[in-house]
Amino acid sequence: MEIKVENEASSGWGLEEQRQGLLEDQPIAGKPKKTPAQKAVRKTFKGTAHLANLLPTGSVLAFQVLSPIFTHEGKCWSIVSQSLTLGLLGICGTSCFILCFTDSFRDERGKVRYGLATFKGLWVIDGSVTIPHEEAAKYRLVFVDYFHAFMSILVFAAVALFDQNVVKCFYPMPSEKAKELLATLPIGIGVICSLLFVAFPSRRHGIGFPLSRH
Numbered sequence: 001m002e003i004k005v006e007n008e009a010s011s012g013w014g015l016e017e018q019r020q021g022l023l024e025d026q027p028i029a030g031k032p033k034k035t036p037a038q039k040a041v042r043k044t045f046k047g048t049a050h051l052a053n054l055l056p057t058g059s060v061l062a063f064q065v066l067s068p069i070f071t072h073e074g075k076c077w078s079i080v081s082q083s084l085t086l087g088l089l090g091i092c093g094t095s096c097f098i099l100c101f102t103d104s105f106r107d108e109r110g111k112v113r114y115g116l117a118t119f120k121g122l123w124v125i126d127g128s129v130t131i132p133h134e135e136a137a138k139y140r141l142v143f144v145d146y147f148h149a150f151m152s153i154l155v156f157a158a159v160a161l162f163d164q165n166v167v168k169c170f171y172p173m174p175s176e177k178a179k180e181l182l183a184t185l186p187i188g189i190g191v192i193c194s195l196l197f198v199a200f201p202s203r204r205h206g207i208g209f210p211l212s213r214h
Contacts, residue, residue: 059099067165101204105122
């Protein structure tokens with residue numbers, strides 16, 4: 001009887017070992033590997049916030065809010081949706097360009113006033129406050145202003161390429177090469193423009209940018 005019990009126990013252990021071996025031989029179901037394009041797209045989403053910091057806050061916020069509405073979350077059911085999306089891109093891009101020429105100052109009461117830089121000086125938008133001619137001359141347009149305005153358009157284009165709603169609206173079924181291009185091109189634009197912004201900084205504190213301390 002004892003021999004039978006030992007044989008049954010040993011056979012039981014043998015069955016368990018076989019089961020464990022079969023389980024080990026089975027492939028473990030893990031997460032599917034992501035393609036290089038998918039990895040690049042994931043990284044680009046992380047860079048959107050950084051690029052947005054280089055642009056006027058109002059323009060970027062308006063684009064991010066209205067983009068899913070105008071594109072119907074990337075579906076663009078008709079030519080009207082595409083036209084509205086193009087109009088949104090044009091208006092936001094133009095605002096990014098124009099707002100680079102705005103500046104701010106504090107009046108005698110410490111209130112922030114905004115104005116538009118011109119070749120002669122600063123034109124106060126509300127017109128309720130005037131500044132001396134010598135002081136206004138400090139806000140004249142310079143070459144760096146045009147340089148920053150041009151780079152702002154490029155950065156906004158990169159932000160628009162990050163937006164999947166816009167991409168799907170005009171290019172619903174891109175190829176793998178197109179996906180890689182759409183993922184890497186905005187990163188390249190963002191890196192180059194960021195370096196240029198650091199190398200050639202702007203002293204202006206216009207609408208949508210950090211307030212002036214003077």
